[in-house]
Amino acid sequence: MASDLPPPYTAMTRHPMMPRVNHDEAARFNFLTHFNRYLSGTIGAGNKLAYEKRVLPAFRAEHGRDPEHRYEIRDAMNRDPWHRTWSALKRNSMEMRQHFGRQVVLRQLDELDAMARQYNEHSGQLELDPAIAQPPYQTAVDIHCQPGGYHGEERPGDVTVGANYDVGLFATTGGALGGLNDGGGQAVVAWVKAERPDWSPRRILDIGCTIGHNAVPIAQAFPEAEVIAIDTAAASLRYGAARAAALGVKNIRFVQASGEDLSRWADGTFDWVQTTMFLHELSAKAMPRILAEAHRVLAPGGLILHIEQPQYSDDMPLFEQFMRDWDAFNNNEPFWSAMHGQDLKQVMAEAGFPRECQFVAGVRAVVDPEIFPPSPDKGEEDYGRAAIWNAYGAWKPLAAEAQVAA
Amino acid sequence: MSAPDTPLDWVTLSGRRAKGRRPEYFDEPALDRLYSTVFALAAEVSALRERQDTLERLLEARGTLTRAEIEQYVPDREAGRERGLATQAYIARIMRGFQQEVEAMAASDPPIMDVVERLSRE
Numbered sequence: 198m199a200s201d202l203p204p205p206y207t208a209m210t211r212h213p214m215m216p217r218v219n220h221d222e223a224a225r226f227n228f229l230t231h232f233n234r235y236l237s238g239t240i241g242a243g244n245k246l247a248y249e250k251r252v253l254p255a256f257r258a259e260h261g262r263d264p265e266h267r268y269e270i271r272d273a274m275n276r277d278p279w280h281r282t283w284s285a286l287k288r289n290s291m292e293m294r295q296h297f298g299r300q301v302v303l304r305q306l307d308e309l310d311a312m313a314r315q316y317n318e319h320s321g322q323l324e325l326d327p328a329i330a331q332p333p334y335q336t337a338v339d340i341h342c343q344p345g346g347y348h349g350e351e352r353p354g355d356v357t358v359g360a361n362y363d364v365g366l367f368a369t370t371g372g373a374l375g376g377l378n379d380g381g382g383q384a385v386v387a388w389v390k391a392e393r394p395d396w397s398p399r400r401i402l403d404i405g406c407t408i409g410h411n412a413v414p415i416a417q418a419f420p421e422a423e424v425i426a427i428d429t430a431a432a433s434l435r436y437g438a439a440r441a442a443a444l445g446v447k448n449i450r451f452v453q454a455s456g457e458d459l460s461r462w463a464d465g466t467f468d469w470v471q472t473t474m475f476l477h478e479l480s481a482k483a484m485p486r487i488l489a490e491a492h493r494v495l496a497p498g499g500l501i502l503h504i505e506q507p508q509y510s511d512d513m514p515l516f517e518q519f520m521r522d523w524d525a526f527n528n529n530e531p532f533w534s535a536m537h538g539q540d541l542k543q544v545m546a547e548a549g550f551p552r553e554c555q556f557v558a559g560v561r562a563v564v565d566p567e568i569f570p571p572s573p574d575k576g577e578e579d580y581g582r583a584a585i586w587n588a589y590g591a592w593k594p595l596a597a598e599a600q601v602a603a
Numbered sequence: 604m605s606a607p608d609t610p611l612d613w614v615t616l617s618g619r620r621a622k623g624r625r626p627e628y629f630d631e632p633a634l635d636r637l638y639s640t641v642f643a644l645a646a647e648v649s650a651l652r653e654r655q656d657t658l659e660r661l662l663e664a665r666g667t668l669t670r671a672e673i674e675q676y677v678p679d680r681e682a683g684r685e686r687g688l689a690t691q692a693y694i695a696r697i698m699r700g701f702q703q704e705v706e707a708m709a710a711s712d713p714p715i716m717d718v719v720e721r722l723s724r725e
Contacts, residue, residue: 220657224650232646285628285635289642296617297646303613338623351616529623 203230203372204569210376213443214316214436216301216309216364225297229290229368236287237371247279248516267509267518267534271526274519284527291342291369291528298365299344302357313356313439323438325431326453332429334480338529347407348430359408359436366410373562373584374410375569377444380562380584381473381504382411386418387563388588389500398422398468402494404456404487405475409437409449411504415471416441416449424449425467427456456487465496473504474586477536484536488548495593501550502590504560509537541589550591558588 206223209215218226252273256264264270274280302309317323331348339346345358366378374380389396399422403412406426416424428434431453438451454461456472470491476484495501509518518537525533546552562584629635662668678686695702 220654221650224653225646227653228646228649232642281628284626285638286642288626288628289639292621292639293643293646295621296643299617299619300613303611303617306611306613336622339621342621342623344619344621346622351611527626529621 203234206230206367206372208372208376208569209367209378212377212440214309214312214360214363214440216305216360218301218364222297222301225293226365226368229294229297230371232290233369234371236283236290240283243279244274244283244520245516247277248274252277252280264515267515267522270515270519271522284523287523288342288527294365294368295341295343295361297368298361299357301364302360303351306351306355306357306360309360309436310355312443313435314354316439316442317435320438320442320447322442322447322450323434324450324452325434327431329429329431329453329455332455332457332480332483334478334483334532335429338531340478340529341524342529345432346430347428347433350432354435356432356436356439358430359433359440362433363408363410363436363440370584372569373564375562375564377413378410379414380564380569381586382414383563384560384586385411385471385473385502385504385588386414388558388560389502390418398500400467401425401469401471402427402459402462402467402491403471403473404491405472405478406437406451407433409441409451411473412449412471413441413444413446416446420448422448422468425452426450427452427454429453429455456490457483459490459494462494464493465499466494468496468499470495470499470501471504472502474506476503476505476541477530477533479532479536481532481535484532484539485544485548488545492549492593497593497595499593500590501545501593502588503541504586504588505541506537507587508539508541508589545589545591549593551594554594555589555591558590559585560588561585 206218206226211217248270252270253263256269256273264273335346335348339349343358343361345351347358347362349358351357363378366374370378375383398419401415401419401422401424403409403415403424403426406412406428407430409426412424412426416422426434426437426449428437428451434451434453441449441451472491476487479487491501506521507513509521521537522534524530542552542555542557545555564584627635628638659668659670659673663670
């Protein structure tokens, strides 16, 4: 099955800010890349077998009915010896990815910090605001089990968490995001270019950009546009801004700001507001606030687009919902479960985007197929980590259309 | 958090825990610990194999040896003895816990507390 082989870690693009890995550090990431594919593919099938052969029959015998919610399946599966074993393996894989990445970054942090400082001082592409507080949904736990989350510091002004995010994403995603970890952003660009070939947005806002790996390809694809990439986490922004500057992308600025309060931008400032794998890292109260702000700063006729894993609908089998929920309880993604259980169309409608203006499109990572094999077609086998996403979006109606709709 | 001018203890810092309580996957906590060690070792074995593969390929590229020579290598009597001994010693190291449990079954030592109490009296 040679076509299923992920590329070696050394296929990653070594942009100037990317932490340098030595031979064995790259080899450890290679191990994790293969190990993750093995866990989700080869032995991941054991979860469904355990469910169908013993967990579900036992549940039926005890309750006289089928499970009615993914949480009932979770409670039952968490008592199953195979699922516990598999979860322990996967949790360890996540922890190893963080540990290995932090060893790479921390041993060369002096150089990385100095380089980031130099890029950021010269480029003028970084704008930090110490008054921005870290929201509770970012500090309750360290998301993805990444020590320090997106915002923590080993020392004032460092880039550890951003650099660690960049250096290890390859291993978690099995190399599916391409040489610059930007397959998600490239997917967004490909969708927009196909949908509106002649569209040339002038101002683009990316909310929750972390290190800008998905915002930079948008800036590259629309060189005439001004891209503002915001996040609350300075530690990620410092790395992201330096990374963009190192890649020579000048039409993007990294601004420390919260999506919940975009008051520094007037109504209708942006032609396009983007979030990529961001909404699931919020909270029940923060998500509608951010969507309402996004609606306010979006110009009539503009595009809002959210890239996420598919929402749980009644059409999605409960077992699949349970498997997709794994990260919520085992990989520190505490809003993942509630967010995917929501009717995102309704949430967007309440934020001001009429249902008739909304759409859902499937997109997949756009990468160099010579080096990076495409994500397997059967997205459900990866249960939440395949580089295949749903784009939940809307074209904001022009004022006249809105009046008619009202 | 370190002061800006002190060198970072990167080995210690790299192992920092992520905030958020870790699920317990097994009834026996030692099993959770054992998994973390075993799979870190598995990663290390994989990295070692990759490094050895790199060495072999570089040596072959420079004409020092061919990988076919490695596959066809047959140790002479002395080398075979040395390697056999090294393998025995290795197995003894990794199997110590099992081997000593067998010895202990034969020895039937009393609990250490019995000895502690006895020596405090006698």
